[in-house]
Amino acid sequence: GAGVSQSPSNKVTEKGKDVELRCDPISGHTALYWYRQSLGQGLEFLIYFQGNSAPDKSGLPSDRFSAERTGGSVSTLTIQRTQQEDSAVYLCASSLGGSGYGYTFGSGTRLTVV
Amino acid sequence: QKEVEQDPGPLSVPEGAIVSLNCTYSNSAFQYFMWYRQYSRKGPELLMYTYSSGNKEDGRFTAQVDKSSKYISLFIRDSQPSDSATYLCAMKKAGGSYIPTFGRGTSLIVHP
Numbered sequence: 001g002a003g004v005s006q007s008p009s010n011k012v013t014e015k016g017k018d019v020e021l022r023c024d025p026i027s028g029h030t031a032l033y034w035y036r037q038s039l040g041q042g043l044e045f046l047i048y049f050q051g052n053s054a055p056d057k058s059g060l061p062s063d064r065f066s067a068e069r070t071g072g073s074v075s076t077l078t079i080q081r082t083q084q085e086d087s088a089v090y091l092c093a094s095s096l097g098g099s100g101y102g103y104t105f106g107s108g109t110r111l112t113v114v
Numbered sequence: 115q116k117e118v119e120q121d122p123g124p125l126s127v128p129e130g131a132i133v134s135l136n137c138t139y140s141n142s143a144f145q146y147f148m149w150y151r152q153y154s155r156k157g158p159e160l161l162m163y164t165y166s167s168g169n170k171e172d173g174r175f176t177a178q179v180d181k182s183s184k185y186i187s188l189f190i191r192d193s194q195p196s197d198s199a200t201y202l203c204a205m206k207k208a209g210g211s212y213i214p215t216f217g218r219g220t221s222l223i224v225h226p
Contacts, residue, residue: 033213
């Protein structure tokens with residue numbers, strides 16, 4: 001596609017429920033990244049995919065968070081048993097290769113846990 | 115102390131002003147330096163990137179890196195209301211980890 005697409009754009013969920021966030025990267029981009037952006041906290045790295053593999057998942061905050069990528073394309077970030085502190089904007093980015101710069105970001109999913 | 119420090123602002127300037135946005139960092143291994151612009155409810159978009167020290171100019175934007183001081187700047191000339199956004203610096207090491215470290219972002223407001 002023309003850009004990085006994320007869905008849903010907004011999600012309100014009850015505490016304790018599971019949520020799935022989807023990222024559709026730019027066609028041909030082999031690298032995919034998930035970040036979390038909280039008010040006043042900046043961008044927090046979560047996980048990096050190269051193809052379908054995740055060589056760096058050091059940023060996942062707990063075992064309630066997991067992510068997968070299939071077909072070297074679409075990625076899903078799953079948060080189990082959501083907590084209020086999970087409320088944030090979850091951003092996905094993709095890039096050609098794993099150079100670490102030249103990201104194209106999606107518009108994010110705004111997650112609110114009530 | 116965070117690896118990358120950036121004043122969150124907001125920074126409010128009149129249209130036409132020269133804007134200076136800055137970040138300091140503590141990791142001397144950082145070699146690549148980037149500036150992203152983020153409009154409200156949008157994802158960040160890459161504005162400029164530089165490798166190592168020096169200046170890089172692109173239209174009204176100039177990125178400057180001073181590795182000896184561990185200080186980077188983004189200058190915006192003839193600022194416009196459309197420049198109102200949050201500006202995030204990011205930096206990464208050469209080789210090794212490919213994950214940039216981002217600053218918190220500075221909110222810029224350019225008023226007519």
